[in-house]
Amino acid sequence: MNETPRLVQVRQRILKQNDLVAHALRERFQRRGIFVVSLVSSPGSGKTAFLESMLASLRRRYRVAALVGDLATDNDAQRLARSGAPARQIITGTVCHLEAPMVEAAFEEWREEPLDFLFIENVGNLVCPATFDLGEALRLVLFSVTEGEDKPLKYPTIFNTADVAIITKLDLAAAVEFDAVAAHRNIQAVRPGMEIFEVSTKTGEGMETWFSFVTARRDRTPGFLTV
Amino acid sequence: MNETPRLVQVRQRILKQNDLVAHALRERFQRRGIFVVSLVSSPGSGKTAFLESMLASLRRRYRVAALVGDLATDNDAQRLARSGAPARQIITGTVCHLEAPMVEAAFEEWREEPLDFLFIENVGNLVCPATFDLGEALRLVLFSVTEGEDKPLKYPTIFNTADVAIITKLDLAAAVEFDAVAAHRNIQAVRPGMEIFEVSTKTGEGMETWFSFVTARRDRTPGFLTV
Numbered sequence: 001m002n003e004t005p006r007l008v009q010v011r012q013r014i015l016k017q018n019d020l021v022a023h024a025l026r027e028r029f030q031r032r033g034i035f036v037v038s039l040v041s042s043p044g045s046g047k048t049a050f051l052e053s054m055l056a057s058l059r060r061r062y063r064v065a066a067l068v069g070d071l072a073t074d075n076d077a078q079r080l081a082r083s084g085a086p087a088r089q090i091i092t093g094t095v096c097h098l099e100a101p102m103v104e105a106a107f108e109e110w111r112e113e114p115l116d117f118l119f120i121e122n123v124g125n126l127v128c129p130a131t132f133d134l135g136e137a138l139r140l141v142l143f144s145v146t147e148g149e150d151k152p153l154k155y156p157t158i159f160n161t162a163d164v165a166i167i168t169k170l171d172l173a174a175a176v177e178f179d180a181v182a183a184h185r186n187i188q189a190v191r192p193g194m195e196i197f198e199v200s201t202k203t204g205e206g207m208e209t210w211f212s213f214v215t216a217r218r219d220r221t222p223g224f225l226t227v
Numbered sequence: 228m229n230e231t232p233r234l235v236q237v238r239q240r241i242l243k244q245n246d247l248v249a250h251a252l253r254e255r256f257q258r259r260g261i262f263v264v265s266l267v268s269s270p271g272s273g274k275t276a277f278l279e280s281m282l283a284s285l286r287r288r289y290r291v292a293a294l295v296g297d298l299a300t301d302n303d304a305q306r307l308a309r310s311g312a313p314a315r316q317i318i319t320g321t322v323c324h325l326e327a328p329m330v331e332a333a334f335e336e337w338r339e340e341p342l343d344f345l346f347i348e349n350v351g352n353l354v355c356p357a358t359f360d361l362g363e364a365l366r367l368v369l370f371s372v373t374e375g376e377d378k379p380l381k382y383p384t385i386f387n388t389a390d391v392a393i394i395t396k397l398d399l400a401a402a403v404e405f406d407a408v409a410a411h412r413n414i415q416a417v418r419p420g421m422e423i424f425e426v427s428t429k430t431g432e433g434m435e436t437w438f439s440f441v442t443a444r445r446d447r448t449p450g451f452l453t454v
Contacts (some may be wrong), residue, residue: 010237043269043353043382044374071354073380094384096323096354124381125354126270127298127323146373146399147271153300154351155270157321172373175402 014099018132021100025107025135029118035218036118038134040158041142042151043124046168048076049201050142051119055083057211062116067106069098069123076121086110097128100135117218126155138217144169145178152186159190166210170200241326245359248327252334252362256345262445263345265361267385268369269378270351273395275303276428277369278346282310284438289343294333296325296350303348313337324355327362344445353382365444371396372405379413386417393437397427 029036039047051066058064066087068076077089090098090106103120120136122129141162143151146169152159159165165187173180180198187194197213199206218224256263266274278293285291293314295303304316317325317333330347347363349356368389370378373396379386386392392414400407407425414421424440426433445451 042271042351043378044371070381072383073377075377075380094354096352123354124269125323125352127321127350127352128354144271144373146371146396150300150302151270153302154297156299169373172399172402175399 015131018100021104022133022135025100025104026137029135029137030223032115033224034115034118035138035221035224036120036134036136037138037140037214038120038122038136039140039142040122040126040129040162041124041144042126042147045124045142045144045147046201047121047124047142048079050166050168050199051121052080052083053201053204053207054119054211054214055080055085055087057207058117058215059083059085062215063114064117064119065110065113065115066119066121067103068121069102071096071123086113092123095128096123096125097132098122098134099132103134126151126158130157130161137221138163138214140164140166142166142168145173145183146176149179149182149186152183152190156190159187159194162191163195164213165191165194165196167196167198168201170198170205171202242358245327248331249360249362252327252331253364256362256364257450259342260451261342261345262365262448262451263347263361263363264365264367264441265347265349265363266367266369267349267353267356267389268351268371269353269374272351272369272371272374273428274348274351274369275306277393277395277426278348279307279310280428280431280434281346281438281441282307282312282314284434285344285442286310286312289442290341291344291346292337292340292342293346293348294325294330295348296329298323298350313340319350323350323352324359325349325361326359330361353378353385357384357388364448365390365441367391367393369393369395372400372410373403376406376410376413379410379417383417386414386421389418390422392418392421392423394423394425395428397425397432398429 041047055064064085066080069090069092074089077087080087088106090102139162141158197210268274282291291312293307296317296319301316304314307314315333317329366389368385424437
């Protein structure tokens with residue numbers, strides 16, 4: 001209904017421009033040995049808590065940093081900075097997703113800094129971020145047990161464009177009668193073969209398994225040195 | 228970054244066109260005595276469960292119907308139909324919000340049907356639906372205790388463009404250590420004077436208070452007859 005030909009044209013131009021920048025970013029990250037992991041999810045799925053926990057754990061062995069997108073506040077960067085890792089906020093205003101040029105601009109400050117991992121937390125949204133490549137090596141989609149097992153079916157594109165699914169807030173699974181079998185089935189229906197991790201940042205359950213996966217994934221990627 | 232002058236122009240045209248249709252819809256609903264309530268929230272905040280509970284309760288005294296927006300599935304309309312009330316799905320494809328012309332088209336089928344309440348469940352999204360008027364008399368923004376008390380500060384526009392806030396999943400408040408004082412303070416910070424209801428569709432807590440409010444609001448609006 002709002003897809004007038006001209007709007008489609010303008011959108012395609014934006015996407016094309018985004019892809020060019022993302023492509024250059026990906027090469028640059030790879031050349032410098034920075035493994036970039038982006039996180040997408042609905043608001044309140046626990047992206048920031050998950051990231052906080054990852055930064056705190058991984059920084060014992062790796063040089064880590066984080067970029068965080070938000071419409072209006074820099075609360076998340078402040079929260080993440082508590083982990084001791086460098087964190088920068090990208091304020092998007094009314095734009096409901098990050099774009100590669102925003103990442104490029106925010107990354108400028110660290111242009112000389114040696115890094116092993118860069119995490120990019122997207123704006124909380126299960127729709128808009130799907131089609132914007134940010135130059136990441138791995139894209140995670142998070143969804144919490146409290147959101148309902150049907151979310152992969154209702155937001156297929158965001159699951160299709162992600163590499164790994166993280167089911168969060170496992171500590172609440174019993175309270176909300178979370179149906180893990182249905183959740184896994186729905187993920188596999190829209191993205192067959194997708195790897196799935198179940199975690200709770202509150203109890204720590206599943207976090208070590210995830211850390212092992214993501215660090216092995218980095219260390220095994222050609223061009224990245226084992227730390 | 229993606230706000231090139233032409234895109235802004237196209238967006239403004241879409242919004243202007245939307246407003247014209249919404250304006251006409253609002254007059255039409257008012258003339259026919261249909262009190263229209265729309266619901267916006269993040270995915271998984273419990274919009275459909277809340278609506279199911281409202282339809283089941285209100286249909287004892289009122290003629291009610293529901294329109295539900297979703298990107299890809301008609302699961303929600305099927306769920307809502309279990310309440311016995313007529314429900315229609317609007318599949319938006321890749322569009323992350325409902326627009327007034329979509330509501331107008333979906334409503335066509337009920338053009339002759341007498342109704343007291345029409346509920347419109349928007350696509351789960353805390354950003355995109357904010358600026359699209361749907362001709363509703365009352366807009367509710369829902370957020371669940373599991374999403375975090377900071378959401379009003381992070382998504383101010385959606386709170387600013389809504390009339391009433393509904394805090395859902397109250398039964399999980401203790402498990403997630405929900406800070407009700409902070410949540411209310413954050414809502415009031417972005418939308419001073421906003422009315423807030425706290426509910427659990429699981430235990431039924433707070434639902435009667437909400438039903439009394441919404442029916443009184445309808446019955447007291449000039450032009451709407453008390454049922």
